[in-house]
Amino acid sequence: MNLLAAITTQLGAWGERPICSVWVTLFAPLAAAGLITLFTQRWKGLSAALSIGAILLGFVLSVRLFIALAFRGQHHSPHMFQWLVVGNSVRIEFGMTTDPLAILMLLVVTGVGSAIHIYSLGYMKGDPGFSRYFACMSLFTFSMLGIVIANNFIQIFIFWELVGVSSYLLIGFWFEKPSAAEAGKKAFLVNRIGDFGMMLGILLLWSYAGTFNFVELQTKLPSLGLSSTTLALIGGLIFCGAVGKSAQVPLHVWLPDAMEGPTPVSALIHAATMVAAGVYMLCRVSFVILPSEAALTLIAWIGGITALMAATIAIAQNDIKRILAYSTLSQLGYMVMAVGLGGTTAAMFHLTTHAFFKALLFLGAGSVIVAMHHEQDIWKMGGLWRKAPITFATFLIGTLALAGVPPLSGFYSKDEILLLAKDHSAPLFIIGTFTAFLTAYYMGREVFAVFFGNPRDDHAYEHAHESPWVMTLPLVFLAALSVVAGWYSKVPHFLGAPHEVEHHSWMLTLGLILVPLFGFLVAAKIYWKDKPSDAPVKAALGPIWTLLQNKYYIDELYLWIVKYVQGTIATLCELFDRWVLQRLGIGGLAGTTSEAGKTLRLLQTGNIQSYAFLFGLGVTVIIYYVVVR
Amino acid sequence: MSSIALNHYLWVSGLLFALGIAGVIGRRNALVIFMALEMNLNAANLALVAFSKFNKIVDGQVFVFFIIAIAAAEVAVGLAIIVALYRRKQTVSVDELNSMRL
Numbered sequence: 087m088n089l090l091a092a093i094t095t096q097l098g099a100w101g102e103r104p105i106c107s108v109w110v111t112l113f114a115p116l117a118a119a120g121l122i123t124l125f126t127q128r129w130k131g132l133s134a135a136l137s138i139g140a141i142l143l144g145f146v147l148s149v150r151l152f153i154a155l156a157f158r159g160q161h162h163s164p165h166m167f168q169w170l171v172v173g174n175s176v177r178i179e180f181g182m183t184t185d186p187l188a189i190l191m192l193l194v195v196t197g198v199g200s201a202i203h204i205y206s207l208g209y210m211k212g213d214p215g216f217s218r219y220f221a222c223m224s225l226f227t228f229s230m231l232g233i234v235i236a237n238n239f240i241q242i243f244i245f246w247e248l249v250g251v252s253s254y255l256l257i258g259f260w261f262e263k264p265s266a267a268e269a270g271k272k273a274f275l276v277n278r279i280g281d282f283g284m285m286l287g288i289l290l291l292w293s294y295a296g297t298f299n300f301v302e303l304q305t306k307l308p309s310l311g312l313s314s315t316t317l318a319l320i321g322g323l324i325f326c327g328a329v330g331k332s333a334q335v336p337l338h339v340w341l342p343d344a345m346e347g348p349t350p351v352s353a354l355i356h357a358a359t360m361v362a363a364g365v366y367m368l369c370r371v372s373f374v375i376l377p378s379e380a381a382l383t384l385i386a387w388i389g390g391i392t393a394l395m396a397a398t399i400a401i402a403q404n405d406i407k408r409i410l411a412y413s414t415l416s417q418l419g420y421m422v423m424a425v426g427l428g429g430t431t432a433a434m435f436h437l438t439t440h441a442f443f444k445a446l447l448f449l450g451a452g453s454v455i456v457a458m459h460h461e462q463d464i465w466k467m468g469g470l471w472r473k474a475p476i477t478f479a480t481f482l483i484g485t486l487a488l489a490g491v492p493p494l495s496g497f498y499s500k501d502e503i504l505l506l507a508k509d510h511s512a513p514l515f516i517i518g519t520f521t522a523f524l525t526a527y528y529m530g531r532e533v534f535a536v537f538f539g540n541p542r543d544d545h546a547y548e549h550a551h552e553s554p555w556v557m558t559l560p561l562v563f564l565a566a567l568s569v570v571a572g573w574y575s576k577v578p579h580f581l582g583a584p585h586e587v588e589h590h591s592w593m594l595t596l597g598l599i600l601v602p603l604f605g606f607l608v609a610a611k612i613y614w615k616d617k618p619s620d621a622p623v624k625a626a627l628g629p630i631w632t633l634l635q636n637k638y639y640i641d642e643l644y645l646w647i648v649k650y651v652q653g654t655i656a657t658l659c660e661l662f663d664r665w666v667l668q669r670l671g672i673g674g675l676a677g678t679t680s681e682a683g684k685t686l687r688l689l690q691t692g693n694i695q696s697y698a699f700l701f702g703l704g705v706t707v708i709i710y711y712v713v714v715r
Numbered sequence: 716m717s718s719i720a721l722n723h724y725l726w727v728s729g730l731l732f733a734l735g736i737a738g739v740i741g742r743r744n745a746l747v748i749f750m751a752l753e754m755n756l757n758a759a760n761l762a763l764v765a766f767s768k769f770n771k772i773v774d775g776q777v778f779v780f781f782i783i784a785i786a787a788a789e790v791a792v793g794l795a796i797i798v799a800l801y802r803r804k805q806t807v808s809v810d811e812l813n814s815m816r817l
Contacts, residue, residue: 694809695741695748
């Protein structure tokens with residue numbers, strides 16, 4: 087009891103000193119990852135306790151920070167120390183930002199992260215890599231928190247890459263499975279493409295402004311008088327990073343494959359936090375993007391296209407997790423679109439609510455997968471609501487929240503974005519609304535196929551069971567958050583922005599309420615059966631269905647590009663290397679030298695007297711030149 | 716009597732040296748080549764002594780003593796080598812001593 091009291095007091099003390107508590111929040115997971123990797127690999131319980139303890143500590147401290155900021159209005163001056171000084175011009179700091187944006191994101195990451203860490207206890211039970219899993223999760227948490235509190239571009243970029251590494255480790259967690267190893271590789275490589283653009287953007291910005299620090303940049307940028315082309319280029323290049331990390335078209339291909347990782351990983355990294363890092367980063371550096379009309383338009387359209395494309399693909403998928411993955415893509419598209427329309431607040435609002443309900447959906451899917459003994463095909467499930475009532479109830483809440491049914495959280499945040507779109511761009515509003523309809527439709531399809539109708543596989547159904555409490559408890563926690571997160575209308579105000587959306591008529595709001603309901607209705611009409619199937623949709627859509635099922639053949643297109651375009655270039659380079667560089671360059675030089683040596687060798691007779699003669703001749707000539715001339 | 720000038724000494728020295736070189740290049744007998752080499756040395760000695768005399772500096776003469784002393788030692792080593800060579804090869808003709816030739 088004394089110990090507990092001491093800990094509580096200590097936590098209280100940290101709460102009073104926000105700088106300390108942010109640093110502790112950041113470094114506790116790193117310490118956990120280090121300890122697990124070095125010392126506690128063999129004691130699985132201890133490893134899990136370390137990892138969960140670290141993130142829970144972070145959660146508690148974040149809640150304190152949030153409360154202090156939101157209700158008591160305590161603003162903290164940012165804290166930093168000089169990290170690296172190269173020459174006179176490059177100063178790199180390691181600092182932190184404690185503005186509302188960062189604190190909100192801290193809360194989301196540690197909150198959702200805590201729930202998922204605890205859930206993992208049940209999901210990963212008995213896995214031989216149990217300790218490794220928690221070490222990776224802690225490493226990820228550390229990296230993600232690093233992005234959140236970063237106060238300069240270099241720091242954000244370093245943690246950005248660290249997040250990529252931990253994502254790679256966790257996607258390929260079951261590396262003995264070739265598909266998982268491949269998926270990890272794919273995610274990493276595709277992200278590299280985006281990150282390269284981001285790095286170019288950062289360097290370009292630095293070449294003009296001479297600093298990486300966000301605050302300094304923000305004050306300095308308007309006075310630099312950059313041309314609109316330069317601004318668009320910088321904004322576009324930095325956006326590249328977000329395209330990779332947030333899986334926007336055309337770099338979206340890695341996210342669905344990333345579902346090879348354990349389901350809690352999909353929930354934490356590939357739904358709630360890491361993929362949202364792109365959106366967060368855009369909001370963090372919005373001062374770079376907002377001045378450029380061209381960059382904004384690009385961002386908005388990329389977001390809109392991603393939202394629509396992913397939603398259309400999602401209606402034709404059969405894997406319970408892949409549907410959710412495409413749904414994530416689609417929602418990320420919404421957020422990016424919101425950023426592109428100038429609504430960073432709306433984007434962050436949707437990011438927050440999405441983190442809750444998408445994590446919930448993934449964990450629910452994980453619970454279903456465990457219940458079905460690692461079956462992921464929705465057409466082999468069915469009728470599970472009787473077997474797994476808590477999973478069903480929470481999954482349903484997540485679905486309704488995702489579809490945007492009031493009064494759940496998704497309704498508020500998605501409406502914010504759609505209304506924003508209506509104010510700025512009619513085509514994007516139509517795309518957004520249609521995507522909202524599709525969202526309700528494909529989620530309805532998934533729910534009806536998984537939880538209703540008759541079981542397709544009787545044997546599996548017989549053995550299906552509700553998950554243990556360590557798994558259902560996080561579900562309930564997240565479900566509660568998914569419900570209430572939207573009510574806290576202070577979220578947009580908390581972020582300090584004035585309301586970005588004008589007041590709209592109740593007609594429009596009613597229309598936006600009806601859209602998801604209509605989607606559910608259509609889904610119910612098709613799939614609310616004893617034995618639901620895709621047959622009617624397949625017949626109605628014809629070849630389009632095949633196109634959707636094959637994800638617009640984008641993977642195949644990329645494969646083709648890699649195989650023929652990149653392959654041809656590689657062959658040409660190889661030929662150039664072999665014939666021009668090796669044969670002509672290196673071989674030519676070596677050949678000339680050795681031939682010359684062979685020829686010159688003939689001059690060596692071995693006769694000392696002839697050497698002496700030549701020597702004397704040489705001396706005579708020299709003397710002649712020195713003395714006589 | 717016309718006095719003998721430095722030039723005369725130098726001419727004799729040069730002539731001696733040229734003869735020495737001719738001997739080194741032209742002859743085939745290692746012993747004779749060796750003797751020709753000694754002639755070269757002595758040509759140099761002559762030049763040094765002449766310079767010394769005409770410049771009234773004794774350094775050159777001291778230098779010559781050193782050369783003679785070293786040459787004596789060198790002759791001892793050189794002759795020993797030639798004798799050893801003859802014992803082994805039964806010849807001192809440099810045309811036949813070509814075992815190091817490629």
